[in-house]
Amino acid sequence: MKLDPCTRCGACCAAFRVDFDRSELASATPRGVPDAFAVPVTGTTMRMRGTDEARTRCCALEGEIGMEVRCTIYDRRPSPCREFAPYAPLGIGDDACARARRRHGLLAL
Numbered sequence: 001m002k003l004d005p006c007t008r009c010g011a012c013c014a015a016f017r018v019d020f021d022r023s024e025l026a027s028a029t030p031r032g033v034p035d036a037f038a039v040p041v042t043g044t045t046m047r048m049r050g051t052d053e054a055r056t057r058c059c060a061l062e063g064e065i066g067m068e069v070r071c072t073i074y075d076r077r078p079s080p081c082r083e084f085a086p087y088a089p090l091g092i093g094d095d096a097c098a099r100a101r102r103r104h105g106l107l108a109l
């Protein structure tokens, strides 16, 4: 069985701002994004902590990009993460996935 390439990548978690609606927070919905992992952007929009810093990296990402990584809140990650490059785990990337990987010196899938 071929390994999910995302478990050896993580580039998208350290490349883009990750914004989502406040209604996805754990304080608003069961099994939502833990509030401490996000910062407010506007009254209704939250952002994953770390994703708008100069050295972009989501605070929920564990491990070394391009080697072995893990989202520590995988089952509770926000919708942009759930919707990003949906076929990448099968080895089929898209433009955004390729852009994120390039930023970290990785070839497109």
Ligand code: SF4
Pocket (backbone or CB within 6 Å): 005, 006, 007, 009, 010, 011, 012, 013, 084, 085, 088, 089, 093, 096, 097, 098, 100, 101, 109
């Ligand atoms: S979606 Fe693409 S950039 Fe994100 S972890 Fe998977 S392979 Fe890497």
Ligand code: SF4
Pocket (backbone or CB within 6 Å): 012, 013, 018, 048, 058, 059, 060, 061, 062, 070, 071, 072, 073, 074, 077, 078, 081
């Ligand atoms: S919540 Fe998880 S999947 Fe989403 S950017 Fe952070 S580490 Fe990546």
